[in-house]
Amino acid sequence: MRVDILTIFPDFFRGTLDYGIIRRARETGLVEVNIHDLRNFTKDKHRTVDDRPFGGGEGMVLKPEPIFECLESLAGVVPRPERISGSAKQSVIVLSPQGRRLDQALAADLSTLDRIVLICGRYEGVDDRVSEYLADREVSIGDYVLSGGEMGAAVILDSVTRLIPGAVGNEDSTRQESFTSPAAAGEGVRATQEGRPTSTCASGGLLDYPHYTRPADFRGWVVPDVLINGNHEDIRRWRRKTALAKTLRNRPDLLERVELTGEDRELLDEIRGLQSRV
Numbered sequence: 243m244r245v246d247i248l249t250i251f252p253d254f255f256r257g258t259l260d261y262g263i264i265r266r267a268r269e270t271g272l273v274e275v276n277i278h279d280l281r282n283f284t285k286d287k288h289r290t291v292d293d294r295p296f297g298g299g300e301g302m303v304l305k306p307e308p309i310f311e312c313l314e315s316l317a318g319v320v321p322r323p324e325r326i327s328g329s330a331k332q333s334v335i336v337l338s339p340q341g342r343r344l345d346q347a348l349a350a351d352l353s354t355l356d357r358i359v360l361i362c363g364r365y366e367g368v369d370d371r372v373s374e375y376l377a378d379r380e381v382s383i384g385d386y387v388l389s390g391g392e393m394g395a396a397v398i399l400d401s402v403t404r405l406i407p408g409a410v411g412n413e414d415s416t417r418q419e420s421f422t423s424p425a426a427a428g429e430g431v432r433a434t435q436e437g438r439p440t441s442t443c444a445s446g447g448l449l450d451y452p453h454y455t456r457p458a459d460f461r462g463w464v465v466p467d468v469l470i471n472g473n474h475e476d477i478r479r480w481r482r483k484t485a486l487a488k489t490l491r492n493r494p495d496l497l498e499r500v501e502l503t504g505e506d507r508e509l510l511d512e513i514r515g516l517q518s519r520v
C-alpha cells in the first residue's frame with residue numbers, strides 16, 4: 243500500500259513512522275509512506291496556505307490551490323469518480339470531525355486498498371471544495387475537535403497498517419482484538435484453532451478479554467487461577483465471560499450489535515446475577 247500525507251506540518255510525522263509495526267511494514271515494503279509539505283505548492287513569497295473565511299467569522303481556512311496542486315502532482319492517483327465507484331482501490335481522505343467516524347470495520351476496508359491519500363486540515367478547516375471535488379471521503383477519528391488532522395492521519399495509518407496481511411507477526415492476533423467483527427475474525431480463526439484456547443476466543447465484536455503475563459504474583463495481586471491451572475475449555479469460557487463483562491460495563495452499545503450465542507446469554511445472566519448481588 244502507498245500512503246501519501248498532505249500537511250502543513252511535515253515534521254509532525256518524524257518519529258510517528260519510525261516505531262513498531264509501521265516501521266517494520268515500511269522496511270519490508272508492505273507500506274510506503276510519503277509526506278508532502280503543502281507549502282511547497284504555494285506560489286507567493288510568504289508561502290501562504292490559509293486565508294480568511296468568506297462570509298466572515300473566526301479563524302483561517304486552508305486554501306484549495308496548494309491541496310489540489312499537491313494531489314495533482316502525485317503520479318497514479320485516479321480521478322474521483324473511479325475512487326467513488328470503487329473501480330480503483332484508492333481513497334483520498336480529508337480528516338475532519340464532520341466525517342464518518344473511524345472504526346475497526348472502516349480500518350479493515352481501508353486496509354484492502356492499494357493507495358490512500360490523507361489530507362490534514364488545520365485552523366477552522368479546509369476549503370470545502372477539497373471535499374466536494376477532490377477527495378472521495380471525510381473521516382473523523384472521534385467526536386472531539388483536534389487542532390489539526392495530523393494526529394488523525396497517524397491514527398488511520400496505524401490502525402490500517404496493522405491490518406495489512408503480513409504487518410503483524412501472528413495474523414490471528416489482529417483477528418481476536420476488540421471490535422473485530424465476526425465476519426472479519428471468521429473462519430480463519432476457527433481454521434487455526436487446533437484446540438488452543440487463544441484461537442477460540444475471537445472478540446466477535448466485543449471488547450478484548452484481560453491479558454496477564456509473568457510474574458504470576460505481582461505485589462500480592464495474583465493472576466486469575468484459571469489461566470494457570472485451568473484447562474483450555476475453562477480458559478476459553480473465562481475469556482469469553484470477562485470480554486462480555488467488560489463490554490457490558492464499558493460499551494453496552496456493542497452488545498446490541500453482536501450476535502450472541504446461547505453460551506453468551508448464559509454468561510451474561512451469570513454476570514448480571516453477580517452484579518445485582520453486589
Ligand code: SAH
Pocket residue numbers: 336337338339340361362363364365366367368381382383384385386387388389390391392394
Ligand atoms: N471548524 C471545524 C474544526 C476544525 S479543526 C469544526 O468545527 O468541525 C482543524 C482540523 O483538525 C480539521 O480540518 C481536521 O483536519 C482536523 N480534525 C479536528 N478534529 C478532528 C477529528 N475528530 N477527526 C479528524 N480530524 C480532525
